Amino acid sequence: MTLRxxxxxxxxxxxxxxxxxxxxxxxxxxxxLRAHASGDYSRMSFGTLVIVVA
Structure with a gap:
């Protein structure tokens, strides 16, 4: 994942x-997901975030 x-x-x-x-x-x-993206693995558990905007 790139920095951007x-x-x-x-x-x-x-x-x-x-x-x-x-x-x-x-x-x-x-x-x-935020912990994973920011590199803070101390609070991370595995899962998927899906956001639907209607």
């Missing part, structure tokens, strides 16, 4: 975490 991709992923996860409608499950997945 990592920065975009972290920004997207921050936006998801700031959303008041974020469910606990979505929050955990966003935190996991």
């Amino acid at each position: 991709q990592r920065m975009a992923t972290v920004a997207m996860c921050d936006a998801v975490l700031a959303c008041s409608a974020c469910t606990p499950s979505l929050r955990r997945r966003a935190e996991c």
Whole structure:
């Protein structure tokens, strides 16, 4: 993953975490993906984050 991709992923996860409608499950997945993208593996578990914008 390039630096630009990592920065975009972290920004997207921050936006998801700031959303008041974020469910606990979505929050955990966003935190996991953010940790992975930012290189902080201490809080990482494996999962997939899928965001659908309608």
